Amino acid sequence: MAKNYYDILGVSRDASESEIKKAYRKLAHQYHPDKKGGDEDRFKEINEAYQVLSDSQKRAQYDQFGQTFGSGAGGSGGGFEGFDGFDFNRGFDFGGADSGMFGDIFSDFFTASRGSREPIGSDIAVDLEIDFLEMAKGTKKELDLYKKVICSDCQGTGAENQATDKCGKCDGKGRVTQATRTILGNFNQVITCPTCHGRGQIPKKKCAGCGGDGVRRDYQKVNIEIPAGIEDGQVIKLTGGGEAPKTGHGKSGDLYITIRVKRHKNFSRKGMDVLSDHEISFSQAALGDKVSVETIDGPVKIKIPAGIQAGEALKIKNRGIIRGGYFRRGDHLVNIKLKTPQNLSRAQKKLIESLKEEGL
Numbered sequence: 001m002a003k004n005y006y007d008i009l010g011v012s013r014d015a016s017e018s019e020i021k022k023a024y025r026k027l028a029h030q031y032h033p034d035k036k037g038g039d040e041d042r043f044k045e046i047n048e049a050y051q052v053l054s055d056s057q058k059r060a061q062y063d064q065f066g067q068t069f070g071s072g073a074g075g076s077g078g079g080f081e082g083f084d085g086f087d088f089n090r091g092f093d094f095g096g097a098d099s100g101m102f103g104d105i106f107s108d109f110f111t112a113s114r115g116s117r118e119p120i121g122s123d124i125a126v127d128l129e130i131d132f133l134e135m136a137k138g139t140k141k142e143l144d145l146y147k148k149v150i151c152s153d154c155q156g157t158g159a160e161n162q163a164t165d166k167c168g169k170c171d172g173k174g175r176v177t178q179a180t181r182t183i184l185g186n187f188n189q190v191i192t193c194p195t196c197h198g199r200g201q202i203p204k205k206k207c208a209g210c211g212g213d214g215v216r217r218d219y220q221k222v223n224i225e226i227p228a229g230i231e232d233g234q235v236i237k238l239t240g241g242g243e244a245p246k247t248g249h250g251k252s253g254d255l256y257i258t259i260r261v262k263r264h265k266n267f268s269r270k271g272m273d274v275l276s277d278h279e280i281s282f283s284q285a286a287l288g289d290k291v292s293v294e295t296i297d298g299p300v301k302i303k304i305p306a307g308i309q310a311g312e313a314l315k316i317k318n319r320g321i322i323r324g325g326y327f328r329r330g331d332h333l334v335n336i337k338l339k340t341p342q343n344l345s346r347a348q349k350k351l352i353e354s355l356k357e358e359g360l
């Protein structure tokens with residue numbers, strides 16, 4: 001089970017949007033790493049919780065599955081590659097916790113830098129098709145992705161035998177500080193060292209495997225766990241599952257997997273319930289019967305009550321879709337259809353005629 005975002009923000013599960021926003025501002029203000037008594041891990045956690053709970057769609061997914069999904073392939077952030085985070089000047093005043101304007105700018109900053117001060121690789125978006133049964137019970141999949149990965153010959157250093165010299169420009173730090181004036185005041189913008197691309201080291205001799213880039217294109221296996229009950233079109237985000245940053249130094253991008261659920265010839269779903277049709281004869285409907293019905297767990301015997309009408313549904317409890325994070329399941333609903341007899345034999349016709357005479 002993932003983290004409890006409600007506990008992180010200290011709000012109840014039915015908290016309103018404004019309560020969540022208020023709690024977030026207060027905590028983000030309190031724990032910002034550049035503030036006295038700040039806590040970077042806590043700050044990241046608070047931000048993560050807010051990203052989910054402030055988005056009604058993500059919040060609904062989180063409530064249902066107890067975990068997060070990405071915001072969709074549209075969130076592909078290739079444009080952020082190479083973006084460097086900002087360092088707030090020490091002592092910079094955040095403004096009051098209720099300063100609306102600052103709150104918005106503040107969250108924009110955070111989104112843009114994604115809480116990172118390192119270069120970020122491109123995101124990757126892929127589609128993945130699964131069967132209805134895999135959807136109903138949850139499944140694990142292995143993807144083989146062709147993407148930029150850290151060069152295994154040089155471990156991302158770009159240097160043959162990993163032999164390097166310290167970069168003179170940044171003195172091995174990988175970053176250099178640049179003062180920038182903005183309408184909000186002076187910021188020290190920390191940028192990736194242009195000489196060593198953030199590595200802090202310069203190869204003595206370039207690695208032959210990657211030409212000194214530290215990254216190269218290769219196949220990489222990715223294992224994904226798909227929670228039961230996932231909807232067709234829903235997106236799973238694997239943080240860091242995207243492409244390696246282009247110089248091999250920094251963070252990998254994210255991987256967004258859009259799940260496509262294949263249609264099943266017998267089953268469909270409604271919420272957490274599985275639906276199927278079952279055809280019975282007129283005499284079974286009138287007299288009742290015991291029949292075998294296919295469920296996602298295999299055949300189950302059910303009783304057809306005498307006098308059932310076409311279109312009635314019979315419920316088989318706990319044979320529906322498994323709910324992620326909870327040990328509860330939906331039900332299987334059998335939609336009863338009536339089969340009208342065709343191509344009657346002479347004897348059958350006679351019997352039905354006598355039924356008609358009896359008013360049936």
Ligand SMILES: [Zn+2]
Nearest residue numbers: 151154207210
């Ligand atoms: Zn290499």
Ligand SMILES: [Zn+2]
Nearest residue numbers: 167170193196
């Ligand atoms: Zn450097």
